[in-house]
Amino acid sequence: MATTLSTLDAWILIAILSVASFLPRASFLWIAPNLPLPEPLKRALRFVPAAVFPALIMPAILINDGAIDISLGNTHLAAAAVAALVSLRRGNTFVVVLAGMVTLHLTQAWHSSGL
Amino acid sequence: MSEPPKDATPQTPSERAEARTVFWRGFVQMLPGTTGSFSTGLICGAAAIAAGMSSLSSMAIAAFGFAGTAQLVVVQLATTGSTLVVIALAGLIVNLRYAMFSLSMSRYLTHMNRRQRFVAAFFLTDPAYALSVARFTQHPDESPRIRYEYYMGATLAMGIGWFAGTGLGTALGAAMPASWQVEFCVPLTFLAMVAATVRDRATVVAAVVGGIVSLLAVGFPYRGGLLVASIAGIAAGYMVESWQRR
Known part of the structure; x- marks a missing residue:
């Protein structure tokens, strides 16, 4: 499903990310330190992280072969559920990722063992 | 001088x-x-x-x-x-x-x-x-x-x-x-960030709407679902905050 990036793809990606990272950072610190921002835009900016992360996570966890899969056979779902629990207990990023990956491999080993 | x-x-x-x-x-x-x-x-x-x-x-x-x-x-x-x-x-x-x-x-x-x-x-x-x-x-x-x-x-x-x-x-x-499957570390990393970005009712709504719309929009061409879901989530959070202010 996932494709491997060519050398050209990689450098195009580097260029895209460089611009997409620098422009928002430079917006007020470098380009326009005294630019007034409309109030609605300032308020909308506050919701960007809250909206973007779930939109990135949900398809990676719940979509299996193009369809929503909420079965016990979805090992990604089990791994994410454990990671979410650890995250709620204020684990740092590294602990959360570790917990999720360990769960992923344990559940996959369990499923392939046929128990 | x-x-x-x-x-x-x-x-x-x-x-x-x-x-x-x-x-x-x-x-x-x-x-x-x-x-x-x-x-x-x-x-x-x-x-x-x-x-x-x-x-x-x-x-x-x-x-x-x-x-x-x-x-x-x-x-x-x-x-x-x-x-x-x-x-x-x-x-x-x-x-x-x-x-x-x-x-x-x-x-x-x-x-x-x-x-x-x-x-x-x-x-x-x-x-x-x-x-x-x-x-x-x-x-x-x-x-x-x-x-x-x-x-x-x-x-x-x-x-x-x-x-x-x-x-x-x-x-x-x-x-x-x-x-x-190292690549699955990526969504898990994002998952670890959710708790820090969700602080009140308006941001919870933004997160829930963003997540649901991303699932509905999975089939969108050019993987545009992420953009649609993000904008929907931002709009939903913004509206909830507006209602709360009234």
């Missing part, structure tokens, strides 16, 4: 001494936070290698982008065959919060020359921003020059953690077999 230069360079010997002290204070106080930049770098480096990037391009994307989350997003989208426009827009959306931080920082760092403004903007990160602004609000009498030093000390610590993590992840990446 010579006006003092409007930049963040310390002018007097005593100011230079204070600048050095504050710089290293920022560095030391940022150290606990660098575990985060180190582990993000580790994941980013491994994910870049898993996506087929060379060691050189993995280090280059970390250096020029200097943005862990956005890097994970663009690399993930690229490996699932998204168009360049969607990749660029997604990278911009994920980094939009920096515009917010940039605005906030510019109110504190008022004395910078062109080079200092560039450095302050290029290396802006979430943890260094949070730590610095906390310091600035606790010490409102500190001069903009001294503030710049503190922020730079914190930024140096972040940078060291980030590049050390990326280097290790890049080196390990090639040695990690595909059955380890």
Whole structure:
């Protein structure tokens, strides 16, 4: 499903990310330190992280072969559920990722063992 | 009538001494936070290698982008065959919060020359921003020059953690077999960030709507579902906040 990036793809990606990272950072610190921002835009900016992360996570966890899969056979779902629990207990990023990956491999080993 | 230069360079010997002290204070106080930049770098480096990037391009994307989350997003989208426009827009959306931080920082760092403004903007990160602004609000009498030093000390610590993590992840990446499924670290990393971004009812609604719409929009052409879901989530959070204010 996932494709491997060519050398050209990689450098195009580097260029895209460089611009997409620098422009928002430079917006007020470098380009326009005294630019007034409309109030609605300032308020909308506050919701960007809250909206973007779930939109990135949900398809990676719940979509299996193009369809929503909420079965016990979805090992990604089990791994994410454990990671979410650890995250709620204020684990740092590294602990959360570790917990999720360990769960992923344990559940996959369990499923392939046929128990 | 010579006006003092409007930049963040310390002018007097005593100011230079204070600048050095504050710089290293920022560095030391940022150290606990660098575990985060180190582990993000580790994941980013491994994910870049898993996506087929060379060691050189993995280090280059970390250096020029200097943005862990956005890097994970663009690399993930690229490996699932998204168009360049969607990749660029997604990278911009994920980094939009920096515009917010940039605005906030510019109110504190008022004395910078062109080079200092560039450095302050290029290396802006979430943890260094949070730590610095906390310091600035606790010490409102500190001069903009001294503030710049503190922020730079914190930024140096972040940078060291980030590049050390990326280097290790890049080196390990090639040695990690595909059955380890390192790429699943990416959504798990995002998952770990959700708790920090959801603080009140309006942000909860933004998160829930963003997540649900992303599932409904999975079949959208050019993987545009992420953009549709993000905008829907932002709009939903905005509307809830508007109703609450009434």
